[in-house]
Amino acid sequence: MSFETFIGSIEIRNPLILASGVLGTTYSTLQRAYTAGLGAVITKSIGPRSRSGNPNPSVFALQDIRSLINSVGLANPGYQSFRHDIEQLVKSETPTIVSIFGENQTEFSEVLDGLKDLNILGFEVNLSCPNTDKGGSQIGTDPDTVFNIVKTLKSKTDLPLWIKLTPNVSDIVEIANAAVKGGCDAIVAINTLKAMVIDIQTKQPILGFKRGGLSGSAIKPIGIRYIYDLYESFKDKIPIIGVGGISKGEDVVEYLLAGATAVEIGSAIGIAYPENMIRFITMKIKKYMQEHNYSSIGEITGGAHK
Amino acid sequence: MSFETFIGSIEIRNPLILASGVLGTTYSTLQRAYTAGLGAVITKSIGPRSRSGNPNPSVFALQDIRSLINSVGLANPGYQSFRHDIEQLVKSETPTIVSIFGENQTEFSEVLDGLKDLNILGFEVNLSCPNTDKGGSQIGTDPDTVFNIVKTLKSKTDLPLWIKLTPNVSDIVEIANAAVKGGCDAIVAINTLKAMVIDIQTKQPILGFKRGGLSGSAIKPIGIRYIYDLYESFKDKIPIIGVGGISKGEDVVEYLLAGATAVEIGSAIGIAYPENMIRFITMKIKKYMQEHNYSSIGEITGGAHK
Amino acid sequence: MTRQTLPNTKPIMCKIIKKEEECEDTFTFLLEIPVKVQGAKPGQFIMLWVPGVDEFPIGIAGFENNVLEIGIAKMGKGTEALLKKEVGDYLGIRGFYGKQFQVPREGEVNHLLIGGGFGMTPLKMLTTTLIKQEDKQEIHVFEGARTKSRLMYLEWFQNLHDAGKLVFHACTDDGSYGYKGYPTVDLEKFLQEARGSSIFYVAGPERMMKVIFDIGKKYDTVIDMQMSLADRYMRCGFGVCSYCAVDPTGWRICVDGPIFNTKQLEQITDFGVYKRLETGEKERI
Amino acid sequence: MTRQTLPNTKPIMCKIIKKEEECEDTFTFLLEIPVKVQGAKPGQFIMLWVPGVDEFPIGIAGFENNVLEIGIAKMGKGTEALLKKEVGDYLGIRGFYGKQFQVPREGEVNHLLIGGGFGMTPLKMLTTTLIKQEDKQEIHVFEGARTKSRLMYLEWFQNLHDAGKLVFHACTDDGSYGYKGYPTVDLEKFLQEARGSSIFYVAGPERMMKVIFDIGKKYDTVIDMQMSLADRYMRCGFGVCSYCAVDPTGWRICVDGPIFNTKQLEQITDFGVYKRLETGEKERI
């Protein structure tokens, strides 16, 4: 039984990837997440300049629905400062995807150009953050913009480009199509859902940025649906990576069956101890594969479409 | 302290309304829900012909996120048969909004024409059901279609027209704008979110229709966000009615503060006993109003925008 | 706190660990529930998912050590597919749903269980419960069917009868087992001769139940009649959709029933007369 | 089961039921928590939301009967706004987060609590815990400040000292209270003279802690040093965002700390040298 997973030309030791923005701001937390047993890690989304992000509160839990809301809003050190962290990751042989963002095509290009010489696994292009005023998910809702950005970035590098989509659209397949036409190497879905929590005692939105994005268990049925719909359209034409609400081995299998080639895990891995969580998840997947006579991860992908 | 709530020209005894599709297929369950203490009730969405809806399973609970997924898919008796149920409701003086749907403008008109002579409170136009192949939420994602349908229906009746929006769009304000320009009397948001659950044992989507809509606690932060965004755009230009994940008095207050004039409650009211649930909710709202010196519901609306 | 917990989950996949022909077109299945669940009560039901086919309500015939017993009668497409399932296959269950039969805790009373067809499944579980009770109350089971081969749990009830645990009154339309005729014949005979009060527990076709209800009303000694309304289309099973509701009370069979008592049945004008289809349309039974 | 429960909630709104000036620019607040919560442990912290202003980590100075005691020192915009809050106002809290000081259950040992500034808040709670312990171990508190008016909990510690519950070593830069100089002076004096082993519990500016750490390493009798790293920017407080993490271990102050022991501190090369800003950039402390 093998856990190796192929995402296009990339091979990783198992299909579990750390989602962007969770444990992703420092090389040491990324290294730690990889050492804990993941197949690869994705950095926090990195932009052209250092940003403080949005005021706190910027992350808190909604326990009753086993979820988080956040408005961290792309707080990041900027690519120039973050090069040092990436270099550490490369040195320690941590398979690293760098998530990048920008407010427009020029900014995306600047970040990619500034990091593409590093020995990383590839880039994830974040077209989907709901927590900024400019850029972010605005960009990810327009097929033409998506096509142009992907095409431009693709012309600049041979490294794999993954495109991360927002669920806050009428038709995710249309956006994915634009990205595929632009030449991307994988589709990643979903980012957080537009959300808000108001405190009724003080009568104000709790997040410092007021608006935020919902992640965690609450969005799993939504993520599964999107992966299923994407797989219906693309089958094995392009790898699809599932994200959203994974906290158990069963959730990983559900995403694979829906059509995911690999998965990303965010909220659940940050809460408490990555080491334990990843061990539990891996054990459960192994057990499932044994019970259902699977010898490789790839065989599970798309199983719910038969 | 008064609970009376004005939604445009309509006055109801409190801001709690039964959402469409829950307890809404028979006059007797609707009557019961009103008797239990609601301000008004909305029927299951009624179309031009009787429909069996989608195969079972078509509704089940996701306990860990306190939510439901459903693909009932507009199973309904058709307006001709349902007239009898509405007549019973009118006779018993149950303030009734009739939810209507169609696959196109002609069908919407047919249903409205077939029921507009009845002494009901108004119509809710369902532009947002995710569980049908044609019509449903397809219709609700295109501003022009929305404008045309609303305008046509409005020209046919003096009864208030509420427009129920889908959250599965890039920009809900754009759609709401089209509805307002078309002349609607209130905006209702949100309907369920596109979702799916796959059983990993048998490797297939559990719902008979495969795809479904997510409701319940998981979608509350999403509903709050949409109401907040709509209120930012419309302020008190048009009443906004909040729906999605309400199960406690606190949730109602949160929606009011976000900008709702009234709220609809679905999933939570069906589970167990409407009578108890509504009593608890009402008690909590009363307590909140006392503690915060509110003398009417209207004063709470939009309080989080100050 | 107004917090409300969802009473149920998505279908829990259970392995069939035993399958046995019960009578013609009817099989008993034993399902192993892989998670700890609270005990089921006689009269409750589950929503049973036959993957890829359909989901529908099924009564509970027994529950012990996390193993669930159900009895399935062939009806249409769904039950047919179900009867083809074999040991080792998986079925999804949601539940346990609905109200149970209310057995009075004290006082001497004759327990009269009356039914036919798959109505015998909740009555089997009720019987199991009743014969465990210490006190010496009379238990009478009245079962009717078209012919001997369609009498459900025949051997099971006959054995209990022979062991003196209950009195089994079987009858068939064709006289192939028990007496020839309807269960109502022996029932009326019993009521005319019986000493003390009686309670009815009835599960079967609704028109039959209505007839029994009218009989029961004639006797002052019948202190309650509890009937399982299982002739209504169900979607959710936990009270949300309203497709199973009865007029004019707005009671949902799945939550407020399926077991209703005399007082309630008197208020349900639909009882024995109308039901709603899966479209919500009303139809004569 | 791999099921993981979120350890926390959205901010719980708590009423301020008492506010008291503690020392210059520093106030004690008592907050009434409206829901039942599990007991806080010395060393743990909360994320405190000043509505409309900011949210930041604050140590726990005491917890009894669902009432939380915190001590706030004026720093910038957020703490300033907080200090303007009055009895009756509401603050939001999330928590309790982080690891506690590890007090050995048995064996004779000197407990040396060393700190300054708002670092005294967890040390206050630790003191409360230690003096409740039956066994007669020595407790020494070393507190330093610029001047007398900035010595936090001065009266509280002095009273305990006078009652013989602990030995209070106060010092100030200007000699306005206690001896003139740094806490390290009395600390070293104590270590040179003391019998038996000692444990350090330290909370204060990180550079001061580094100095103390280097002192402690010189003495074999110091069997453990536990230090509260509270000089890191925090967003979530429960391990998700990583802004608070230290290199090269990838430990998150909020979950894996804020209390670290000698073995851990030796691995944290950032300790006393670098911290991350709210952008994630690294900066010399």
Ligand SMILES: Cc1cc2nc3c(=O)[nH]c(=O)nc-3n(C[C@H](O)[C@H](O)[C@H](O)COP(=O)(O)OP(=O)(O)OC[C@H]3O[C@@H](n4cnc5c(N)ncnc54)[C@H](O)[C@@H]3O)c2cc1C
């Ligand atoms: C509370 C309750 C308990 C029941 N217990 C048992 C039992 O223990 N054993 C047993 O064999 N049967 C039981 N039934 C009946 C069983 O649900 C139907 O026989 C089954 O749904 C038929 O499905 P089908 O696909 O084979 O038939 P179809 O061809 O689909 O329909 C045949 C008839 O079955 C009924 N039916 C179909 N779907 C549903 C549904 N979702 N809900 C309700 N009725 C439906 C309709 O009346 C329909 O006319 C129970 C029904 C209820 C309401």
Ligand SMILES: Cc1cc2nc3c(=O)[nH]c(=O)nc-3n(C[C@H](O)[C@H](O)[C@H](O)COP(=O)(O)OP(=O)(O)OC[C@H]3O[C@@H](n4cnc5c(N)ncnc54)[C@H](O)[C@@H]3O)c2cc1C
């Ligand atoms: C684990 C821990 C426990 C603490 N306990 C206490 C306590 O009991 N009493 C007390 O008065 N203070 C305590 N602090 C420090 C307190 O968090 C800062 O004083 C406060 O955040 C300053 O906010 P400000 O807006 O007033 O200052 P600002 O003007 O915003 O900044 C001043 C300094 O405060 C720090 N700071 C600001 N925001 C944060 C943040 N989100 N996370 C961490 N540091 C921040 C930064 O180092 C910054 O340089 C603790 C800090 C930590 C990490």
Ligand SMILES: Cc1cc2nc3c(=O)[nH]c(=O)nc-3n(C[C@H](O)[C@H](O)[C@H](O)COP(=O)(O)O)c2cc1C
């Ligand atoms: C605190 C936090 C910060 C995040 N930051 C980013 C980010 O910078 N870039 C990005 O593409 N996604 C970001 N995300 C989204 C996650 O990568 C992921 O898509 C989402 O959380 C759903 O997965 P989950 O439910 O497993 O968390 C963030 C999520 C959280 C909770």
Ligand SMILES: Cc1cc2nc3c(=O)[nH]c(=O)nc-3n(C[C@H](O)[C@H](O)[C@H](O)COP(=O)(O)O)c2cc1C
């Ligand atoms: C079983 C079920 C059926 C529904 N049917 C309809 C419908 O026919 N028309 C409609 O507009 N909304 C329908 N809805 C959506 C609800 O009216 C409501 O918008 C949604 O469930 C969110 O509210 P809630 O979280 O309070 O349930 C249905 C919801 C459920 C759970």
Ligand code: FES
């Ligand atoms: S089956 Fe849905 S309410 Fe009874």
Ligand code: FES
């Ligand atoms: S504050 Fe977010 S990980 Fe520590």
